[in-house]
Amino acid sequence: MAPPAITTAGYSLAELCIAACAEEWRGRGEILATGIGILPRLAVGLARLSFNPELLMTDGECLLLGEPVPLGPRRGPLVVEGWMPYARVFDLLWHGRRHALVTPVQMDRFGQMNISAIGDYARPKVAILGARGYPGNSISHANSMFVPNHSPRVFVAGEVDMVCSAGFNPARWPDGRVPEWLSIGRVITDLAVLDFGGPGHGARLCSLHPGVSVAEVTAATGFPLLVDGDPPQTPAPTAAQLTLIRERLDPAGLRATIFKGDPPGDHRAAPPAGA
């Protein structure tokens, strides 16, 4: 696959989101960074190379890597730091020294997430993966989210159909007490960055991607978003970060497959729909 055709002056939406996702590991120290999916994995690599050299990262199997491995076919030997089989992943995550970046199928105003089943649980309209490690991850360490298709189908009006990942709904907690280690990071979407830092862990709009309006984001979100004045623009990737992404982390250009048509970072520069 040819690398995406963009100039070094500009950046693609994928590159903007990689940089925004990488920020989730800034200043987090010597923890395991887990990114599930193409973009989250690139974000881990970018965080490690840009501003958090302490991060632990794996090859997606069971090795800890001393250097991020480029996506796509292996181009050389792995630089291996250690062993991280699944049994150790659970031991580590229950201990809390991990921060994951995941892509839920549904998310609600409590920060609860679903990757198991859509519709009636006994006979789901769509059976997906299963709860996987979401319940344990959500109650043990911080999780951030990447959502490539910001819409009311993802950010649902009520609760998600199957709560896989615990959130801030006090009705769901024994004794009504939200547990100490529940930590929900930011949600990076194709339109904006959200978090759950409002009063009572309410959902907030943190920043807009270039060329996106507040109205577009609120219309695409099934629950109310707290908007404080004029939200800032999501910071662009630096020139150094773009070089790392393009030359070091993703020379095969797999990031061009994340969003349909690989649009530019500024929505106003996107070709009209259907073009």
Next chain:
Amino acid sequence: MNKLMSADAVVAGLRDGMTLGIGGWATRRKPMALVRAILRSPLRDLTVVSYGGPDVGLLAAAGRLRRLVFGFVSLDVLPIDPHYRNARQAGAFATMELDEGMLQLGLRAASMRVPFLPTRVGLGTDILRHNPGIRLVRSPYDDGEMLVAMPALRLDAALLHVTEADALGNTVTLSPDPFFDELMARAAERVYVSCDRLMPAGTVCTPERARFQCFERSLVSGVVEAPFGAHPTASTPGYGIDVEHLREYAAATTPELWAAYRARYVDPESPAAYIAAAGGTERLAALPPPVF
């Protein structure tokens, strides 16, 4: 003490309605030769405990599942196993859906012979709503914290795939991640292992390799020689995931295509006939290790 047996003999010793643990993880080191032997038998109404891959999909497609105890079913390289998806959407089997770690704790509780292990995992989620049999327990200490009492998951039998074994039941698992095969072995009444290579008695372990043994022979009831017995899942370092085969398997969702898949890959009883159907030893040995 000779534990050697055929895959079909293993299955002949199992009973309808049993709870079976299936080792490996998704598309890695699944005892597929043993699972295919189940499909050749009349065995049914199974409760299956698995970190699910095509083992679950095959049993679902053949209508052998009564209940699935799982955290996920995944083909890794393909987003969803369509056989699992179709059966799950049709409500064809009951579910005990768990967090992956809860599944581990349930196996660990069974292996320790305690009724449950406490954990926070599951709190605040619908795992508890859909599993009303899972109860909470209050810490007896001063913290008084409410915890999930993850019940023991006892298995009637565990089916596991290892790299090498001997007729005594000594094994080594040389792939880089042992997953939770040891816990499945200890949680089970009986353990059957399939192996890529059958070795002369007493030659499986050396001092250097001993740490690659996941469980001792006293747990093993039967050993099945099954070269490429994990195919189409990986058993590295011997062979990787057969992505092409998984695509063919995943596409076999019409009655005609499923019958053809079954006739070609499930019906052959001998390992040699299966290997020939799957493209031959050379092709399988050249399957590259998974890269993610």
